Amino acid sequence: MLDTVRYWGGAPIRLRMRRQVASFVKATQNSRGAQNAVLKRLIALNADSDFGREHGFSEIRNVADFRARLPISDYEYFRPYIERLKNGESSALLGPQNRLLMFALTSGTTSGAKYIPITSQFMDDYRLGWRIWGVCAYDDHRALYKRRIVQLSSDYDQFRTPGGTPCGNISGLACEMLNPLIQTMYTVPKPVMKIKDPRSKYYAMLRAAITDSKVGIVTTANPSTLLHLAKLADECREDLIRDIADGTLSTKVTVDDEIRRGLQRKTRANPQRARELEAIVNRTGHLYPKDFWPDLELLSVWTGGSMGPYLAGLPQFYGQNNIRDHGLSASEGRMTIPLSSNTSSGVLDATSHFFEFIPEEEMGSADPTVLAAHELIEDRNYFILLTTASGLYRYDIHDVVRCTGFLGTTPTLEFLNKGAHISSITGEKISESQIVAAVRESVDPLGLELGHFTVVPSWGEPPQYRFLVEETNLPSADVGAKIVASTDQYLKTLNPEYDEKRNTGRLGPMTMQLLPKGTWEKFCLKRQSRLGGSLEQYKHPCLVPQLEFYQEFMAEFVNGCRTETDGIPRPYSSAANRVDAK
The missing domain is CATH 3.30.300.30 (ANL, C-terminal domain)
Structure with missing residues (x-):
């Protein structure tokens, strides 16, 4: 009943999303125009910041001006401004209309973690990319509209900076901002994201998600996580089945009392489901996702770069399912949006960020060729540079991509590997x-x-x-x-x-x-x-x-x-x- 209500109640949301997809696809027909518009918007957004004034943003009129005033940079170039942001000085890097929401933590190349600013405009761009990805994936696999989602995310508020800004994982913030109707499609309750012990966190995810047999999609960044989760389910099958039957969460799970109380709604006794799971174990000798989620249709993970060996191991545990690449994305920004399943290629997210490309063989040279998106050549490899709403400009993320084709005049790209170092x-x-x-x-x-x-x-x-x-x-x-x-x-x-x-x-x-x-x-x-x-x-x-x-x-x-x-x-x-x- 809830699935039917959710499906028809979500019709206006789907209509709005499909319009956004149509607008995005239209923009891909003129990549140069779309990218110029994005650059103009991003420069204006943070022009009234200390960084913007120091770099003469008010004088930037075109791409040539932009390149003349800003060097190709890495995190260290922005670190002094980000340190001020961490202390509450938002004007160091951000304009007054671009509110700082959190810092995403990711690996630094020199001294520890990088703190990537996540702003209100950046988050709008990030969520738009996921909406485009989502409606295309669901329209390709329409049975998903009446099935549930297992998403593995992490807490966006793990600790605070001296200025009081949350630090953590951007996926957690995205979950917090979901439309309430869409939230009912998710099987893993929010308190699980706050569990610090990794094994306990995964067990609690399984405890909640396995209770629901109507899961249609499992999504996380890395396919190795899916393998780890499936093996843990089988290893802990006796504890999981007992917990589901009794309405408990094993005392072996290390969680705060407050989090445990927050999980009570998902830990009610379900002896019928426990009997179904016992029957699966008796029949197969294992407790694998392909058996306890028989309606599973789509796995959503990275598929490019070094992910191949992990992908090869998924069918043993999850069955022969379609795989939809997330697209090339990082805390620093989304770069591609795959518009079909079973491919690692995605179209450049040309309406959210401004992108530049350096031929792979020229990276590190004194005066490399810098190309716009529409200037790429199919089957050539490039390093990718990002300019985003979070105050990063001409940012070298060290990703090597290959141009696999074009949608209109916008390139489709697949991730190959991180840079040489x-x-x-x-x-x-x-x-x-x-x-x-x-x-x-x-x-x-x-x-x-x-x-x-x-x-x-x-x-x-x-x-x-x-x-x-x-x-x-x-x-x-x-x-x-x-x-x-x-x-x-x-x-x-x-x-x-x-x-x-x-x-x-x-x-x-x-x-x-x-x-x-x-x-x-x-x-x-x-x-x-x-x-x-x-x-x-x-x-x-x-x-x-x-x-x-x-x-x-x-x-x-x-x-x-x-x-x-x-x-x-x-x-x-x-x-x-x-x-x-x-």
Whole structure:
């Protein structure tokens, strides 16, 4: 009954959303005009700020003026203004009509977390992008209109700045701002977002969501989270079924009393549902989403970049469902909106932010070519620059994208990877500078000269990072174990997203891979012969983000490895091979 009321009551909302989709699609036919209008709006929005006055916003008339007055920048360029924002000085970066709502926390490339301002206009743009995404997805999969949503979000108000501004996750604020009618479609109650212990949070999500059999869509950013959630459901199936039958929330779940009370509405006894779940376990031997949500039709996650291995594992737990990419988005802004399922490509969100592009091969050069959206070439790769309502201008987010085509004159893009000095398997976005800082903090107290080292991502269950160093650079295996454990721990303090992925088990602990003496010399010679330049100019990479690098490197330069009982992988030696062969 509620589904029918919600469907017909939501008709005016859907009509308004479809008009917004039509307006967006119309704008894609003239990307240049749409982008010029966006730039004009964004410059005017924050012109009456200290940043705007210092950079002569009142004199900017066109794209050329804009580029002449503002450099290509990263977070450090804006940090002094953002620090003032954190202390309550909104005029440092924002105009009087652009109210600061919160700071989104994301990984910094130098010193800890970045605080990304989320303003009223930015949030309007953010929500519009999701409405366009949502109505297209639901019109493509119309059964979803009468089914429920499982969304995994995090708290937007985890703590406050000195100026009193909430800090946390933008998805939590978006949930708070949902239309009340649309909120009834969501199965996970808001108090769950405030649970701090990761395992308890996921258990509470499952406790609420599994009670509802009519789930049609599950949405979260990273597909690794979906795998983790499905495995937890099966692991905790006895506790979940007991809680659902009795109307309880297990005492194993670590939550504040206030949050526990707030979850009471979703923890009422449902013995009939418990019997249905018991029957599933008796029949299949497991408690997987594909069985307890038989009407599941759509998974909404990232699909680009390094997500492929995770996506391949979803059918085992969720069945053969359609997958709708979220689009390329970050705390700093939404970049693309996929308009169809089962593709990682999306059309540039050309009506919300102003975008510029640098050909991948020119990034880092003294005078790179900078292109507007309509100037891209299909099948070419680019770094993307953002200008948004939150006071970030020509912001290098370090994302590499490929132009896959055009909708009208607006490019469609797919995410390939983070830039050369950032690695992200599950969304942790580790920078080379963070690796160097963590290693230095771990090695300096030992008075040790470590020499060349490289940290690389390595696929596994779960994936992890490996610390590659020649064995002759370490006095003992015990010292190596201490260094890698300390590096792992210090990296967690530098990078909150790495800390979160490690704590939830989506990333395993860093391990050390000992290499034979001379390995880095061989690698250096091979690298320089391919790239050109003298050995004196060689810059050893302390972080290599490509997921395939580890296996290729070991095959070419080490010829296999074995793992000792102390957990430190070591290279094969001929003697070790002979012993193992016996």
